[in-house]
Amino acid sequence: xxxEKLLFVTKFEELWFDALQSLLDLRMAGLNHVVFLxxxxxxxVAMHRGTGYRKEEEVKFKEMAxxxxxxxxxxxFEQGMEVGAYITVGNLVHQVISACEKEGVDLVVIxxxxxxxxxxxxxxxDVTEIIRRANIPVLVYKYLHPDAQHxxxxxxxxxxxxxxxxxxxxxxxxxxxxxxxxxxxHVMNVIEEKSLKSASGMTVQKARKEARSRxxxxxxxxxxxxxxxxxxxxxxxxxxxxxxxxxECQCTLIVLGSSAKGSWKERFIGxxxxxxxxxxxxxxxxxxxxxx
Amino acid sequence: MSKKVLVVDDDPDVITxxxxxxxxxxxxxxxxxxxxxxxxxxxxxxxxxxxxxVLMPKQSGIRLYRELKTxxxxxxxxxxxxxxxxxxxxxxxxxxxxxFGGGSVPEPEIYLEKPVEAEELxxxxxxxxx
Numbered sequence: 001x002x003x004e005k006l007l008f009v010t011k012f013e014e015l016w017f018d019a020l021q022s023l024l025d026l027r028m029a030g031l032n033h034v035v036f037l038x039x040x041x042x043x044x045v046a047m048h049r050g051t052g053y054r055k056e057e058e059v060k061f062k063e064m065a066x067x068x069x070x071x072x073x074x075x076x077f078e079q080g081m082e083v084g085a086y087i088t089v090g091n092l093v094h095q096v097i098s099a100c101e102k103e104g105v106d107l108v109v110i111x112x113x114x115x116x117x118x119x120x121x122x123x124x125x126d127v128t129e130i131i132r133r134a135n136i137p138v139l140v141y142k143y144l145h146p147d148a149q150h151x152x153x154x155x156x157x158x159x160x161x162x163x164x165x166x167x168x169x170x171x172x173x174x175x176x177x178x179x180x181x182x183x184x185x186h187v188m189n190v191i192e193e194k195s196l197k198s199a200s201g202m203t204v205q206k207a208r209k210e211a212r213s214r215x216x217x218x219x220x221x222x223x224x225x226x227x228x229x230x231x232x233x234x235x236x237x238x239x240x241x242x243x244x245x246x247x248e249c250q251c252t253l254i255v256l257g258s259s260a261k262g263s264w265k266e267r268f269i270g271x272x273x274x275x276x277x278x279x280x281x282x283x284x285x286x287x288x289x290x291x292x
Numbered sequence: 293m294s295k296k297v298l299v300v301d302d303d304p305d306v307i308t309x310x311x312x313x314x315x316x317x318x319x320x321x322x323x324x325x326x327x328x329x330x331x332x333x334x335x336x337x338x339x340x341x342x343x344x345x346v347l348m349p350k351q352s353g354i355r356l357y358r359e360l361k362t363x364x365x366x367x368x369x370x371x372x373x374x375x376x377x378x379x380x381x382x383x384x385x386x387x388x389x390x391x392f393g394g395g396s397v398p399e400p401e402i403y404l405e406k407p408v409e410a411e412e413l414x415x416x417x418x419x420x421x422x
Contacts, residue, residue: 073347074377074381077352077377077382078385078388079388080388082351083352084347084348084350085348103350
């Protein structure tokens with residue numbers, strides 16, 4: 001699994017070129033094509049009473065985006081990379097999915113959802129819908145957000161949260177393809193609170209030992225690829241513990257399967273990936289379960 | 293019979309402008325919205341000239357130009373680059389791709405930076421295919 005082609009979705013307020021530059025380490029894992037996408041919300045140019053469709057507004061927004069994209073593209077072209085761009089009016093989710101299908105990208109990068117005072121950057125539901133509908137990994141990047149934890153090299157020290165689902169097993173395969181980009185990976189599993197309710201501490205310790213053993217086997221796989229890997233077992237609420245582990249291990253990125261279910265059709269986003277993609281201060285990479 | 297010009301650009305306004313200038317000057321026109329579609333039309337229609345944008349979806353003008361100029365069957369295709377991307381960037385990009393192991397390609401015969409006046413475009417086309 002390689003990342004050769006990336007779709008960079010920007011509304012400019014959230015993701016700038018320096019965010020993209022921080023992802024160019026992925027060139028070591030095969031990245032050679034970046035496609036920019038800017039979606040102008042229909043409401044910005046829609047018909048208002050007495051004014052009709054505001055073509056002038058559309059031109060203004062498109063040219064503003066075009067000016068930025070030309071500047072970014074020149075920088076990437078000069079490094080020998082391939083670049084494409086879409087500037088469209090419409091629904092964000094639909095345009096992202098459509099661009100993914102037309103271009104056959106390997107990764108979507110989108111800004112963190114947040115509600116600004118003046119304008120909604122991305123709504124949480126838009127991000128969730130993109131994750132649900134995209135059949136490729138989605139990186140929710142939190143680059144310029146004031147609360148965000150970001151690194152110049154987000155793929156340098158990922159935290160891989162495992163839950164044994166097909167999607168999380170696919171995450172292992174995906175990250176193994178990033179050899180040369182990752183310097184150390186932390187692999188973790190959360191024993192949920194309900195499993196801790198036991199008459200004997202032995203039962204809990206047994207669960208911890210089993211989880212640890214599974215994580216060690218995964219770490220061995222990474223080590224076999226030349227990627228340094230460390231296992232960690234946590235106990236409690238997954239969202240809280242994953243965030244805690246990322247902080248304790250000084251990770252630069254959280255990676256997890258986007259669904260606990262294996263089937264592609266009628267897939268639901270798990271509550272943990274959904275919460276982390278929207279609320280975590282860390283960039284979050286969601287891997288779908290694939291066709292399995 | 294009028295000479296055939298293919299306009300490859302993802303911007304519908306640019307296509308409309310170029311086509312109107314070309315038709316007013318007696319050329320017949322074809323259009324494509326990205327590099328992939330452009331290459332297909334070049335192979336099928338063998339136009340006398342291609343007016344090529346650079347930053348486009350699917351395949352850029354940089355890669356399409358490279359494909360044309362490194363393919364024996366297509367290298368004689370005449371090309372005008374018409375783009376918002378600077379000529380300096382185009383040349384640096386081609387140099388980088390050559391250094392990465394691709395074949396070397398000649399500089400474009402004419403490189404126009406957007407926007408252009410109708411007269412300037414007509415003049416450039418005329419200077420290449422008459």
